[in-house]
Amino acid sequence: ETGVTQTPRHLVMGMTNKKSLKCEQHLGHNAMYWYKQSAKKPLELMFVYSLEERVENNSVPSRFSPECPNSSHLFLHLHTLQPEDSALYLCASSPQIRATVNEQFFGPGTRLTVL
C-alpha cells in the first residue's frame, strides 16, 4: 500500500502477556514514529526515531518499550498492559526528521485489545 507495513494487524493480549509490534518501511526514510490512535481523540505521538536514535519519548509509560535496530525497522515491545491501552497503534516514516515540508507515511496499524 503505502510502503510502510505493520504486523500483526490485530492483537489480543492479557494484561500479563508480553508481545511486540513490528513496523517496516520500504521507502528509504530516516525517521520513524509510533502513534497511538484512540476513538474521537487526536493521534498521540509516542516515540520518534531518527537514524535509529530515539529523539522523542512523549511521557509514555514504561510498559511500552520501543526498539529501532536499523532505519527500516521499528518495534514496540508491550508488557503488563492495561485495558485502557487498547487502541490502534500506527507506525509512520518520513525522509528526515527535521524537514518541515515532508509529510509522514503511515502503515495500516495494529488493532490492539487488552483484556
Next chain:
Amino acid sequence: AQSVAQPEDQVNVAEGNPLTVKCTYSVSGNPYLFWYVQYPNRGLQFLLKYITGDNLVKGSYGFEAEFNKSQTSFHLKKPSALVSDSALYFCAVRDIANDYKLSFGAGTTVTVRA
C-alpha cells in the same frame, strides 16, 4: 504550543454535493498544514499540504484546501462528493519550533450518501 481543532465530529452530505471539512489551527510561527484521510481498517493517507505560496492547495482524489491566515483556518473541500469519499479526515499542523512534531485534530467522519 501548536494545536489543531476540527469543530465537527461528523459531516453528512449527499453524493454530488459540495463537501467541506473544517480545520482551525494555532501555532507560534508560520504554519505547515496537512490533511490526511483514513479509510476503514487502513492507515492514514496523505491528501495535501500547505507550506507557502498560493492559498488554494490542490491534492489527491479531487480534494483542495484553502489556507486563510486571518481566520487561522485550513478547510478541506471537494466540489462534488462521492460515496467513496466516506472516511475519517484528519487535519494536522507542524510549526518550525517543533518541526518534527505533527499535531493532529481529533478527526471528522465524513459520510456521503448515495
